[in-house]
Amino acid sequence: MPYRAPVADIQFVLDHVVDLAQVTATDRFAEATPDVTQAILTEAGKLAEEVLYPVNRNGDLDPARLENGVVRTSKGFAEAYAAMAEGGWVATSAPEDFGGMGLPLAVTSAVNEMMGSACMALQLNPLLTQGQIEALEHHASDEIKALYLPKLISGEWAGTMNLTEPQAGSDVGALSSKAVPNGDGTYAVSGQKIYISWGDNDFQENICHLVLARLPDGKPGTKGISLFMVPKFIPDADGNPGERNSLRVVSLEHKMGLHGSPTCVMQYDGATGWLVGAPHDGMRTMFTMMNNARLGVGIQGLSAAEGAYQHALAYAQERRQGRTPVGDGTGTIIDHADVRRMLATMKADTFAARAIALACAVALDMGNATGEPEWQARAALLTPIAKSFGTDTGIAVSQLGVQVHGGMGFIEETGAAQYSRDVRVTAIYEGTNGIQAMDLVARKMMDGGEAAFALMDEIVAGAEAAKGTLPALAEPVFNAVETLRETTEWLVEQGELNDRFAGAVPYQSAFARVLGAHFHLRAAMAEGGAGARTRLATFYVKRLLPEHLGLLAHAREGAADLYAIGAEDLVA
Numbered sequence: 001m002p003y004r005a006p007v008a009d010i011q012f013v014l015d016h017v018v019d020l021a022q023v024t025a026t027d028r029f030a031e032a033t034p035d036v037t038q039a040i041l042t043e044a045g046k047l048a049e050e051v052l053y054p055v056n057r058n059g060d061l062d063p064a065r066l067e068n069g070v071v072r073t074s075k076g077f078a079e080a081y082a083a084m085a086e087g088g089w090v091a092t093s094a095p096e097d098f099g100g101m102g103l104p105l106a107v108t109s110a111v112n113e114m115m116g117s118a119c120m121a122l123q124l125n126p127l128l129t130q131g132q133i134e135a136l137e138h139h140a141s142d143e144i145k146a147l148y149l150p151k152l153i154s155g156e157w158a159g160t161m162n163l164t165e166p167q168a169g170s171d172v173g174a175l176s177s178k179a180v181p182n183g184d185g186t187y188a189v190s191g192q193k194i195y196i197s198w199g200d201n202d203f204q205e206n207i208c209h210l211v212l213a214r215l216p217d218g219k220p221g222t223k224g225i226s227l228f229m230v231p232k233f234i235p236d237a238d239g240n241p242g243e244r245n246s247l248r249v250v251s252l253e254h255k256m257g258l259h260g261s262p263t264c265v266m267q268y269d270g271a272t273g274w275l276v277g278a279p280h281d282g283m284r285t286m287f288t289m290m291n292n293a294r295l296g297v298g299i300q301g302l303s304a305a306e307g308a309y310q311h312a313l314a315y316a317q318e319r320r321q322g323r324t325p326v327g328d329g330t331g332t333i334i335d336h337a338d339v340r341r342m343l344a345t346m347k348a349d350t351f352a353a354r355a356i357a358l359a360c361a362v363a364l365d366m367g368n369a370t371g372e373p374e375w376q377a378r379a380a381l382l383t384p385i386a387k388s389f390g391t392d393t394g395i396a397v398s399q400l401g402v403q404v405h406g407g408m409g410f411i412e413e414t415g416a417a418q419y420s421r422d423v424r425v426t427a428i429y430e431g432t433n434g435i436q437a438m439d440l441v442a443r444k445m446m447d448g449g450e451a452a453f454a455l456m457d458e459i460v461a462g463a464e465a466a467k468g469t470l471p472a473l474a475e476p477v478f479n480a481v482e483t484l485r486e487t488t489e490w491l492v493e494q495g496e497l498n499d500r501f502a503g504a505v506p507y508q509s510a511f512a513r514v515l516g517a518h519f520h521l522r523a524a525m526a527e528g529g530a531g532a533r534t535r536l537a538t539f540y541v542k543r544l545l546p547e548h549l550g551l552l553a554h555a556r557e558g559a560a561d562l563y564a565i566g567a568e569d570l571v572a
Helices: 007-017 034-061 077-086 105-118 120-139 142-154 282-316 337-370 373-410 416-427 433-441 450-466 471-493 497-502 504-526 532-544 547-555 560-564 567-571
Strands: 065-067 070-072 157-162 178-181 187-197 206-214 225-231 233-235 241-244 247-252 263-276
Touching: 007 034, 007 105, 007 337, 007 504, 034 077, 034 105, 034 120, 034 416, 065 247, 077 120, 105 120, 105 282, 105 337, 120 142, 120 157, 120 206, 120 225, 120 263, 120 282, 120 416, 142 157, 142 206, 157 187, 157 282, 187 206, 187 225, 206 263, 206 282, 225 233, 225 282, 282 337, 282 373, 282 416, 337 373, 337 504, 337 532, 373 416, 373 433, 373 450, 373 504, 433 497, 433 504, 450 471, 450 504, 471 504, 471 532, 471 547, 497 504, 504 532, 504 547
Parallel strands: 157 206, 178 206
Antiparallel strands: 065 070, 178 187, 187 263, 206 225, 225 263, 233 241, 247 263
């Protein structure tokens, strides 16, 4: 059941649903012409199909391991990564001045989707490097940029992010790692970090760790944290890996999935580091990387959804079981109503997740290219939605993929379960989806909901424009966005944040549901209101969109009834 890169579907979304043309109309991205984008997607798709997908199963069956302090990676990963690096696929959006292609993030996001579908465990390596490049580009000194960016962009060196500690997970401010000035412009960094994805490997020259630690005069909490570049090997005078730094991999985590990606416990014992950004401003600096990574993780969820869907579809087209009710059908289980429902749900939600993620990437590109606050606000609003809906969709679709396989889905040899195991962490790392929802209803509503209402106005305009051609779809979308608007108005009026937080996750899910309907409607209109995309849009609007009503009812309940259930009630 080979993976086939959905280049045509991605190109359709870029051209007709999220309007990449407005990005390429800017001076900054003028060279990303339709021909260039098409060529890049085609070549990236071939690499995903022919090089990355063949090693995906190896990553699951032959996990990364720690041998005598050295991380040994899965069979075939070194060669597959080398092909990625040699082709320039590690950091396609990176600045051209340091060797990158300078492409829109929307194009890079599409490339990441295909590579993640082919082998998510390996694709996580360049995803982290992309985030580090972004952080260094915005906050590092010229010396650090000149030394590290070319090596990271070429893929010779890898980037990681070190936030979490055993006692400091989502509460990053509780970290205990220390950084003491050495008197020569460097710092001695000490502490232990956990959950460090790709904290080491055996096929890249150097691993460049961005580490959060506290200076001696750092205040308690997040406002006293600084960020440091701490490489595995200290670069010599020529910029090549030199002396081994005082850091090591203590152990690798035994995980539910993503076995090919080494998740390390890292120990720093007075390791030499360089300050990135201003002292005590580490959280803001690191968030530059994390916001990039949050969209990237949402796309990982999308990647798993696409891979799981293709896997399940191929099985359903071959498996014969029971008498099918379709007289002139295929005779396989794809003709059973419930199997057809599952596959349609998988495809419809995968489309919605792709559109939301690429719309977020377009907003980020427009914000970077124009500097307009409206685009920056749109990007900020869409980031938690893209992350949460993409990962929730990946989990739900991969579970449906197991279900389509029936009993064989529970058998590891079919490969269906790997998608479900690999994607599960995406709703947890880079900020849990609950934290994304809290961010959406709090920080992202500090403008009184202005950015959210502006997006809703666009959805209304789209529904109004579609009423003449597709009234049966336009009317439900119009009604749904008005219900979303009413709930958003209620939300911003709540003075008590906990009343927002109590319904934050269902609100976030409802917002994504309505956005998905909007993009499905745009797709249906783009093909003239008749065809496969219109039929899929009809399925989504009629069967999935109605979920928003229950979700928004939940969101408006506030916190009182939750806390009426005492802790002792949950134990009883």
